[in-house]
Amino acid sequence: DGSELAEIDNYVRANHKEPSSDMFGIAKNKNIILISMESTQSFVINNTVNGEEVTPFLNDFIKESYYFDNFYHQTGQGKTSDSEFVVENSLYPLSRGAVFFTHSGNKFNATPKILSEKGYYTASLHANNKSFWNRDIMYKTLGYKRFYSLPDYEVNEENSVGWGMKDVDFFQQSVEHLKEMPKPFYAKFITLTNHFPFDLDEEDRYIEPYTSNDKTVNNYFPTVRYTDEALKLFIQKLKDEGLYDDSVIILYGDHYGISENHNRAMSEYLGTEVTPFVSAQLQRVPLIVHIPGQKGGTISTVSGQIDLKPTILHLLGIETKNDLEFGTDLFAKDRPDFAVLRDGSFITKNHVYTRETCYDKITGEPDEGSACQQFMEKSKNELEYSDKIIYGDLLRFYGRPDGTGKEITGKTN
Ligand code: GP9
Ligand code: MN
Numbered sequence: 001d002g003s004e005l006a007e008i009d010n011y012v013r014a015n016h017k018e019p020s021s022d023m024f025g026i027a028k029n030k031n032i033i034l035i036s037m038e039s040t041q042s043f044v045i046n047n048t049v050n051g052e053e054v055t056p057f058l059n060d061f062i063k064e065s066y067y068f069d070n071f072y073h074q075t076g077q078g079k080t081s082d083s084e085f086v087v088e089n090s091l092y093p094l095s096r097g098a099v100f101f102t103h104s105g106n107k108f109n110a111t112p113k114i115l116s117e118k119g120y121y122t123a124s125l126h127a128n129n130k131s132f133w134n135r136d137i138m139y140k141t142l143g144y145k146r147f148y149s150l151p152d153y154e155v156n157e158e159n160s161v162g163w164g165m166k167d168v169d170f171f172q173q174s175v176e177h178l179k180e181m182p183k184p185f186y187a188k189f190i191t192l193t194n195h196f197p198f199d200l201d202e203e204d205r206y207i208e209p210y211t212s213n214d215k216t217v218n219n220y221f222p223t224v225r226y227t228d229e230a231l232k233l234f235i236q237k238l239k240d241e242g243l244y245d246d247s248v249i250i251l252y253g254d255h256y257g258i259s260e261n262h263n264r265a266m267s268e269y270l271g272t273e274v275t276p277f278v279s280a281q282l283q284r285v286p287l288i289v290h291i292p293g294q295k296g297g298t299i300s301t302v303s304g305q306i307d308l309k310p311t312i313l314h315l316l317g318i319e320t321k322n323d324l325e326f327g328t329d330l331f332a333k334d335r336p337d338f339a340v341l342r343d344g345s346f347i348t349k350n351h352v353y354t355r356e357t358c359y360d361k362i363t364g365e366p367d368e369g370s371a372c373q374q375f376m377e378k379s380k381n382e383l384e385y386s387d388k389i390i391y392g393d394l395l396r397f398y399g400r401p402d403g404t405g406k407e408i409t410g411k412t413n
Contacts, residue, residue, distance in 0.1 A: 005394050008385045009324065016321055017332040019310075025317030027291055031247040032115075032312060033238070034188040035231070036083060038195050039257025040224060042069065042284035043270070049221040052207045057232035058251070062288055065249075065296040068330060071287040072304040075255040076342040080190065081133035083254035083305055088112065088142055090309035090325030092386040093342060099390060104138040107395045109323060111309050112186060113143025118318065121145055121182040125174050126190035127153045127165035148177050162199035167191045167230035175237045183246070191227055194257065198223040214265030220257055245292050248315060252305065253285025277359040280345050280352045289330075291315065302337035302347050303330055324389065324398050326382050340379040348375055 044054040045062070053059060075082035078098030085093050085100060088110040093099050112122040123146040130136040130149035139147050150164075159169040170192065178187060193200070198219035207225045209218040231251070238244040258266060263274040272278060287303075289311075290296070306327035310320045314329050328335045337349035345354035351371050352359045358372035359365065389395060 002397070004388060004392070005397055008388065008394070009398075011381065011385060012324055012326070015326075015328070017328050017335050018321075019314040019329045020331045020333050023329075023331040024314050026294070027248045027315040028317040029184050030292065030316070031184045031243065032120075032186040032316070033247045033249045034087075034186070034312075035249070035251040036080065036087075036188065036190045036254045037227060037231075037251055037286070038080070038191045038193070038254060039220075040194060040227070040253035040286060041256055041258065041282060042071070042253070042286050043282060044221070044224050045069075045286050049210050049269075050208050054207070054221055054224055055228045057228045057235075058286065058288065061231075061235070061251075061290065062298075063296075065288045065290040066294070066330075067296065067298045068287040068289075068301070068303060069284070069298055070300050070302045070337075070339075070347075071252070071285060072283050072302075072339040072341060072347060073253060073255045073285045074304045074306055074339070074342055078133070080254045081135070081138070082342075083252075084188075084190075086305045087252070087308045090306050090323070090327035091389060092306065092326065092340075092383055094387065094390060095342060095383075098133060100138045101134045103390050103393070104134055104141050106141065106390065106393045108141055109325075109395055109398075110142035111312060112139075112145075114313065114318065115186045115316075116143050116145060118316075119184075121185040122187075123148060123177070123181060123185065124188045124190070125152075125170075125177060126192070127155060127170045127173075128163070128190075128192065148174070152177065161193065161201055161204070162197070163192050163195045165192065166204065167193040167227050168204075168233060171230050171234035172237065175234070175241060175243075178238075178243060179241060190254075191230070193230070194220075194223040194227045196257065198257075200226055210265075210269060212265040212268050214262050217258060217262050217265035217269065224257075247292070248312075249288075249290040250308070250312070251286065251288040252308070253287075255285070256283060258282075275364065276355045276357065277352055277364045280341070280347065280354040280359075283341055283345075287330075299330065301330065301335060302339050302349060303328075303335075304339035304341075306339075307335075324395065326386055338375065338378070340382055342383075344379060344383065346372075346375055346379040348372070351375075353379075 081100035082093035125148040155165045205222045311330045340346040353372040360367040
């Protein structure tokens with residue numbers, strides 16, 4: 001009955017954190033450029049392979065942006081689509097299947113929908129078949145006005161590799177689409193070249209592969225480096241077109257690129273054994289937030305993709321205190337250090353809990369004390385509450401009829 005929704009609502013209310021007054025509305029009416037970086041994990045940032053930087057552009061860009069170095073992906077089997085889901089709804093994806101397929105008929109209160117209502121033009125850009133991950137259907141549910149997919153790009157033999165259009169060409173052609181969009185816009189770009197099995201043409205290889213007996217790990221580095229170059233050219237183009245200063249640019253990694261099947265070569269590369277603790281720490285993905293006029297800095301709060309929605313809305317000066325969601329503004333002064341992964345692992349300020357073991361972050365060794373105990377229920381609750389919202393399509397009963405206040409209506413069954 002409706003009490004289920006009331007319980008979830010109470011939990012969300014109790015955990016809501018007020019936005020930082022310094023940051024709230026700081027980017028009001030600016031464009032939002034959201035970039036999903038395929039399979040990009042944090043370990044490549046400020047790192048080298050064969051003595052060469054893997055992400056020279058991002059390493060520079062970070063210096064003039066906010067960089068979150070303890071930011072985790074929270075995806076499950078729905079991979080890229082799960083990351084889109086969690087980022088735009090501040091709800092967890094499901095433990096099985098892809099919510100983009102299983103619940104595209106639900107009611108959601110996603111960032112594109114909220115921003116559309118505030119006068120933003122909203123678009124997703126991805127040079128793949130529109131029905132991949134059921135995006136064409138789900139994007140309507142999320143409130144997108146336009147999906148620039150395969151037919152909106154000139155794709156040929158020359159500018160394709162692996163899964164499809166090369167990132168450099170994708171971004172270059174996408175700028176033409178951006179130019180024709182009404183302002184302000186919320187535009188999401190999904191890169192593709194750095195996708196397993198990390199195929200790349202010789203001419204696009206800016207660095208040499210790693211050398212181990214694991215081809216996947218070896219080839220990962222040159223494709224990451226290639227996307228880094230594509231991003232550099234894209235940002236330059238935004239500057240040339242006069243779009244840079246009017247846009248908040250947010251880059252994040254969608255999910256891991258190197259699975260646990262490659263622990264041996266990864267141990268070699270990292271110079272440390274990939275234990276379950278290290279494996280959980282490898283679920284960090286980069287999050288870079290560039291705000292015009294802001295110097296930025298590195299922020300080490302433990303956080304996840306679930307936190308992006310309230311963060312973006314607050315930067316634009318839009319309140320979220322009546323939204324049913326599980327994330328916390330990344331700039332909120334008293335935000336807790338916390339991220340729960342979809343497999344139930346969780347990370348706090350000093351601990352990592354994974355595979356039923358609580359690890360001390362500094363030593364990487366099991367902590368026999370009760371440090372993780374207090375977060376176990378929170379982790380379980382959040383995932384369960386989020387699942388209930390999705391399985392029960394509970395946002396149907398959670399209306400904001402006048403666009404301002406929360407109102408719980410009707411019964412849930
Ligand atoms: C495909 C792209 C990659 O359109 O999003 O999908 P993935 O396999 O990473 O989910
Ligand atoms: Mn992906």
